Amino acid sequence: MARAAPTPSTDDAHVAAARFETLYRACYQDLLAFALRRCDRPEAAADVVADTFLVAWRRIDEIPTDQGRLWLFGVARNMLANHHRSVRRRADLAARLRQELARTEVVAPEVPDDVGRAFRSLSEADQELLRLVAWEGLAADELAVVLDCSANAARIRLHRARRRFAAALRQPSLTR
């Protein structure tokens, strides 16, 4: 059963609504791009975006003002994990966005085979760490927010992932 919203005063409700709208507008494209890059089909990104913002709407009071984007990435990562093991619904919040994204043209990357192979030889955790840095431009302390770990742990994990990627790049033929 839904817990009662804490019957906020109208002022509080306005502040929360304004905060959410600001977050939504500021992060919509980043989150959509984040989701698109990680979904097999562009339509699937619609659910990730809609569900992530829905969570943000419900928890707007918990989102640190200066970390909204990172907070959304963190939630979206969980959404993506859930998507991989759940059947999605038909008509819902994301219906319209899904329709539109179905028209999205996807240009497959052009990368030397050995680079792709080296990257795919890494664990999924290493890959995602490196993607967050290269694709989303996150620094180590920002990774910590997304991954919900300490900054120190994030630095160590990133360092190791880089080391393993460098090693994999040096031996392309072994993974062939």
Add this chain to the structure above:
Amino acid sequence: MTGENTMTDHDEQDRLIRLLAPEHHVADSAWEPDGPVARELLQIIMTTSTAEPAPVRIPRRPGSWFAGRRFAFAVPTVAALGALVAVVALALPGDPASPELTQVAPSGPPTAASNGPASPAPSLRPVALSIVPGAEYIVVTIVDPIADPARYQAELKKYGLDIEITVAPVPAERVGRVVFMETGPDAEVETIESPGNCTANGNCSVGIRIPLNFKSYARIVFGRTPLPGESPMTEEG
């Protein structure tokens, strides 16, 4: 023997990994935060309850809230890609500031907490009602419906839509939801569902979407908060 900790090597790694990213060419209508698609999603999210849901999807199933009723759901046809959208939200009565027709402004409606337990004195919320010129859909959602929706009925009529929207007192968890829908043949009325925000028997509806070129008829009942002393409609309706 490695120099991989140097900044240059990191940059080179990042460059290679960036090459691995697929490129997406998204239609402007979906890409722009102020475009019609993003604005509609924002509007729908902000009219859902802020109460915490169970993070699951519960699709409609037989034997639940529509049992025994004649009703039809149309599969959303993709007739109006890129179209603008109109949003109509039923609002409270007695809000003197309620405009009859208001563009949904960026400052938007405040949070809707109407799916929480029934409150005998729901707080007033501004009306959110807008019909965007050139729109091809009307979206009807409920902010906190105690109102007689006659005014919005009239708006729908202005668009030549044979759609009757009424409200009925319901238990708290069904406030703002579609509790009954009857549609004519070929009626393309689509329910908007908020998975994870559902009643115990799987009603996840938070609104409906109707194409403006709708030629059929529809009768739709939304749940509203009971007035003091009023008994909510039972599950059987």
